[in-house]
Amino acid sequence: MTTRPSRLRAVVCGTTFGQTYLNGLTSLPEHFELAGILARGSPFARACAERHRVPLYTAVEQLPPAIDLACVVVRSGVVGGAGTALAKALLERGVHVLQEQPVHHDELASLLRLARKAGCQYRLNGFYPDVAPVARFIAAARHVLGKRRALFLDAACSIHVLYPLIDIIGQALGGLRPWFFVLQSVAESDAGPFTCVSGRLGGVPLTLRVQNQLDPRDPDNYIHLFHQIALGTDGGTLTLVDSHGQLLWHPRMHLERRGDGVIDLSAEHQAVSLSVSSTIGPAAAPSYHQVFNEYWAKAVARGLLRFRDAILAGSQDTALHQYMLGAAKAWGELGMQLGPPRDIAPPDTLPLAVDGIAAHVQASVGT
Structure with missing residues (x-):
């Protein structure tokens, strides 16, 4: 043996x-x-x-x-x-x-x-589904959807990470079909960086904004955002602020009426005692250095361990293969709607740190 x-x-x-x-x-x-x-x-x-x-x-x-x-x-x-x-x-x-x-x-x-x-x-x-904040989003979405209906998806991403967006949403919903995409508006030079698409993914109504731009001199830079995803349900909205950022839960506002049909805003009941927004997981976001050297390394490690299990098991996962093929097909169809990325030549500017912004806000409006 x-x-x-x-x-x-x-x-x-x-x-x-x-x-x-x-x-x-x-x-x-x-x-x-x-x-x-x-x-x-x-x-x-x-x-x-x-x-x-x-x-x-x-x-x-x-x-x-x-x-x-x-x-x-x-x-x-x-x-x-x-x-x-x-x-x-x-x-x-x-x-x-x-x-x-x-x-x-x-x-x-x-x-x-x-x-x-x-x-x-x-x-x-797909890589990004294993990045810790995204993995939390997927886990939270599956839990919420076990209790409430999905009503809408509102998402935004860079063209660089469009395929992972499909994969993230597919894993969060438990499937990708049915899907379709309709181009709504194309980003022009004076109309902002985003191309807008509507449609459905996993049967859920979708609105999507994509930064369909590339700097041919430096194609890995000038990304306005990675993934922002809001999954709306009849119980509330789950929002991934960024692929590497905070995960928020916003319970849907619900007001009780009195017996005479009047809404008394001073009345207290269970629904109005809920926080307007709560953070799931760490409240602080990492630095980009932490992302590159910790978050991404751990995401690769998770994927590698799953792959190792598949190698040692020695059997073909046909269901996973069909899912991968579906994600690639949906990505291709979405890309056809978006068209080729538009070349841009942005000025050489460094990112802006938060300290000066926070100090200005403090001086202007206080805490």
């Missing part, structure tokens, strides 16, 4: 967002061994390999045979990268693949078929 390895040997492909996967992998030394980095060979990639004391490979063919899994953190074909081809080459070598989102529906279907043929596990990692 063969024994399953206690530690899986893993490589990380890519060293930009791949840094996050390196942090997540190395935080789980009892479950994973970082066996190398696969990258183009830039000085930064070499420095990453030296820092982690692992080999740097520049081609799949260079990998040693005893690699269990690969984290493909390279842009996929649909967004102009080599990630899909890389995932395909790894699966053909019998390596399990965890690939960072997004991936086009047809590419995803092809990779899932190849994984089944090769006897491998393949997962598309």
Whole structure:
């Protein structure tokens, strides 16, 4: 009888967002061994390999045979990268693949078929559902929807994180179907940064604003927001302020009438004793440094542990595959409505700290 390895040997492909996967992998030394980095060979990639004391490979063919899994953190074909081809080459070598989102529906279907043929596990990692505030939103939404009806979704995000928005909402609702999207307005140069879409997702009415813009000189910057999501129910509204920020619960206002039909605003009863808004989880938001080095690393670690369980179980999760395909299809249809991102050339300005704003408010209106 063969024994399953206690530690899986893993490589990380890519060293930009791949840094996050390196942090997540190395935080789980009892479950994973970082066996190398696969990258183009830039000085930064070499420095990453030296820092982690692992080999740097520049081609799949260079990998040693005893690699269990690969984290493909390279842009996929649909967004102009080599990630899909890389995932395909790894699966053909019998390596399990965890690939960072997004991936086009047809590419995803092809990779899932190849994984089944090769006897491998393949997962598309939405990533953000494992970021702690988002995970709290999903858990809270599932609890609330077990008690009250969903009435509306009001959301906003950057085009950079549009696929994870679909995934977050799908997990929060317990499904994505039925869906449809209708373009309402397109962001023009003098009309603000957001393109507006309406429709339904998971059967729930949706209003969505997307910052459908990219700075071609610096495409990873000038993001106005990550994810803001309000899930309205007949019991109240659950609001995720930011992917890395606070989670709020706003119970719906309910006024009791007297026997004569009059509303007495001075009367006290259970519904009016509820706080107008309550924070679920930490009240303070993290710094961006904490996000990059703690929140994101822990999110990767959660995804890796689930993937490890799937590898050790050795069975294909067809329900999850269908969900992934549905999310990719919904993302593609939404992208068709939005159209290509508009190029922008924003001025080089630094973010504004809160201290001066708070001091001005204190001086103007007090506490």
